[in-house]
Amino acid sequence: MSARRVLVFGGTGSIGLAICRRLAADGDELVVADLGDRGHLISDLPGEGHTFASCDVGDLESVRAVAAACTDITAVVSAVGINYTGPVAETDWSMYERMQRVNLQGAFHIAAACEESCSPDAYVFLASVAGLTGEAGGAVYCSTKFGLIGFVQSFAAEIAARGARANTVCPGNVDSPLLRDLAAAVAEREGTSAEAMLDRFAGDSAFRRLITVDEVAEAVAFLASRRSSGISGQSLVVDGAPN
Ligand SMILES: NC(=O)c1ccc[n+]([C@@H]2O[C@H](COP(=O)([O-])OP(=O)(O)OC[C@H]3O[C@@H](n4cnc5c(N)ncnc54)[C@H](O)[C@@H]3O)[C@@H](O)[C@H]2O)c1
Numbered sequence: 001m002s003a004r005r006v007l008v009f010g011g012t013g014s015i016g017l018a019i020c021r022r023l024a025a026d027g028d029e030l031v032v033a034d035l036g037d038r039g040h041l042i043s044d045l046p047g048e049g050h051t052f053a054s055c056d057v058g059d060l061e062s063v064r065a066v067a068a069a070c071t072d073i074t075a076v077v078s079a080v081g082i083n084y085t086g087p088v089a090e091t092d093w094s095m096y097e098r099m100q101r102v103n104l105q106g107a108f109h110i111a112a113a114c115e116e117s118c119s120p121d122a123y124v125f126l127a128s129v130a131g132l133t134g135e136a137g138g139a140v141y142c143s144t145k146f147g148l149i150g151f152v153q154s155f156a157a158e159i160a161a162r163g164a165r166a167n168t169v170c171p172g173n174v175d176s177p178l179l180r181d182l183a184a185a186v187a188e189r190e191g192t193s194a195e196a197m198l199d200r201f202a203g204d205s206a207f208r209r210l211i212t213v214d215e216v217a218e219a220v221a222f223l224a225s226r227r228s229s230g231i232s233g234q235s236l237v238v239d240g241a242p243n
Contacts, residue, residue, distance in 0.1 A: 003027055003028065003029050003049075004027075004028045004029070004074040004075065005028070005029045005030070005031065005070070005071075005072050005073050005074055006023050006028045006029070006030050006031070006073070006074065006075045006076070006077060006224060007030075007031045007033065007066070007067070007070055007073050007075075007076045007077070007114070007118070007120070008020055008023070008030055008031070008032050008033065008076075008077045008078075008079065009033045009034070009055065009057055009063075009076070009077065009078040009079065009080050009106075009110055010033075010034055010057075010078060010079035010080030010081065010126075011030065011032035011033065011034055011042070011077075011079060012032060012034045012038040012041040012042065013034070013079055013080075013081075013178075014174075014176040014177060014178065014213050015079045015126060015171070015174060015176065015213050015216050015217065016032075016034070016077075016079035016080075017041065017042075017213075018213035018214050018216065018217040019077055019079055019216075019217045019220045019221070020032060020042060020045055020050075021045060021046070021217070022214070022217040022218065022220070022221045023077075023221055023224070024045040024046045024047045024050065025046050025047075026221065026225075027047060028047075029047065029048075029049040029050060030042070030045065030050040030051075031050075031051050031052075031053060031066070031070055031073070032050065032051070032052050032053070033052075033053045033054075033055040033063075033066045034052070034054070034055065034080075035054070035055070035056060036054060037054060038052065039052030053066045053069065057078070057080050057102060057106030057107075057109055057110060058098075058101040058102050058105060058106055058109070059109070060109045060112070060113065063106075063109040063110055063112075063113040064109075064113040064116065064117075066113070067110075067113040067114045067116065067117045067118055068113075068116075068117045070117070070118050071118075073114070073118040073120045074120055074121050074122070075120050075121060075122040075123070075124070075224040075225070076110065076114050076118070076120045076122070076123045076124075077123075077124045077125075077126075077220055077224055078106070078107060078110050078123075078124070078125045078126060079126045079220075080102065080103070080106055080126070081102070081103055081126055081128075081178075082098070082099060082102050082103060083141055083178050083181065083182055084099055084140050084141055085137045085138065085141065085182055085185050085186055085189075086137055086140070086185075086189075087136070087137055087139075088139050088140075091139075091140055095140065096140050099140050099141065099144050100143075100144055100147075103141075103144035103145065103148065104144045104147045104148055104151070107125055107148050107151055107152070108151065110123075110125075111123065111151075111155050111166075115159070119162065119164070120164065121163070121164055121165065121226075122164065122165045122166070122167075122223065122224050122225070122228075123152075123155070123159075123164075123165070123166040123167070124166075124167055124168070124169060124220050124223045124224050125148060125152055125166070125167075125168045125169075126168070126169055126171070126216075126220070127145045127148045127149050127152075127168040127169065127170045127235060128141075128145045128170055128171060129170050129171070129172050129237060129239050129242075130142045130145045131144075131145030131146050131147075131148060131149045131168070131170060131235070132146075132149070132170060132235070132237070134146075137186065137189065145170075148168065149168055149170075149235050152166050152167065152168050152233070152235075153233045156232045156233035157233060160232060165223075165228070165229075165231065165232035165233075166232060166233065167223045167228070167231060167232060167233065167234050167235070167236065168234075168235045168236070169216060169219045169220050169223065169235075169236050169238060170235050170236065170237045170238065170239070171211055171216045171238045171239065172204060172205055172211050172237070172238065172239025172240060172242075173201040173202065173204055173205065173210050173211060173239070174210060174211045174212070174213060174216060175210040175211070175212055175213070176213060179198070179201065179210070180194065180198065183195075183197035183198045183201060184197075198210075203243065204239075204242070204243055205239055205240035205241065205242070205243060206240060206241035206242065206243045207240030207241065209240065211238055211239060211240055215238055216238050219236050219238045222236075223236060
């Protein structure tokens with residue numbers, strides 16, 4: 001099998017790094033784009049030829065610069081995302097704007113810049129089950145993920161004409177620092193402990209456990225590959241079955 005080149009935005013986060021490990025183990029060569037100088041985080045990936053590019057997806061020119069420097073990209077993955085929980089009435093407007101800029105506008109920037117310069121065969125964006133069902137305290141985060149799913153469905157229809165595909169993966173509660181931070185924030189609001197919140201999050205799944213980053217990475221690797229050649233505009237839920 002010939003090596004493929006995959007551009008992974010947010011590739012040094014917890015799910016992003018699991019995706020990079022999974023793709024690199026398959027023999028893919030990676031361009032990992034993330035905030036700041038995190039190149040050292042990809043030094044242990046299997047295989048050779050992986051590179052790091054500093055990128056802020058909230059800034060179109062920053063994404064354009066990364067995409068323009070890439071050649072022969074077969075797939076683009078975005079594991080970028082930031083989280084916030086809080087009631088609408090208590091939400092700082094600047095937080096709302098930051099969430100939209102990174103989680104939703106960032107996806108538009110990635111799609112626009114990559115269509116301009118690399119035209120990959122497949123895109124996979126990390127959404128969430130929070131993009132399928134709303135919940136108290138989730139209005140801001142959910143609005144970005146609902147928006148992302150609608151964006152990807154529409155974008156998939158646009159790029160189908162050139163034979164390309166776009167899908168989202170919607171994880172449930174993943175064992176990760178992002179989830180532990182969320183548990184701490186919700187616990188404070190509800191006057192309970194972060195441990196109790198994590199237990200409740202695990203109980204949201206019929207599996208009665210948190211999903212692993214590797215389980216999410218497996219779904220992303222499938223949608224980024226030719227193995228899913230008939231699938232586009234879809235959202236693949238990885239939550240261990242709703243409870
Ligand atoms: N962890 C979970 O339980 C969970 C559940 C459902 C969905 N998700 C989604 O999965 C994705 C990855 O989550 P994670 O748990 O790995 O989070 P994480 O915080 O570990 O990783 C997020 C990555 O996004 C990067 N990032 C943030 N802002 C950026 C910007 N402006 N430009 C470029 N990169 C930026 C971060 O540097 C980091 O590498 C996110 O979209 C998240 O919403 C996570």
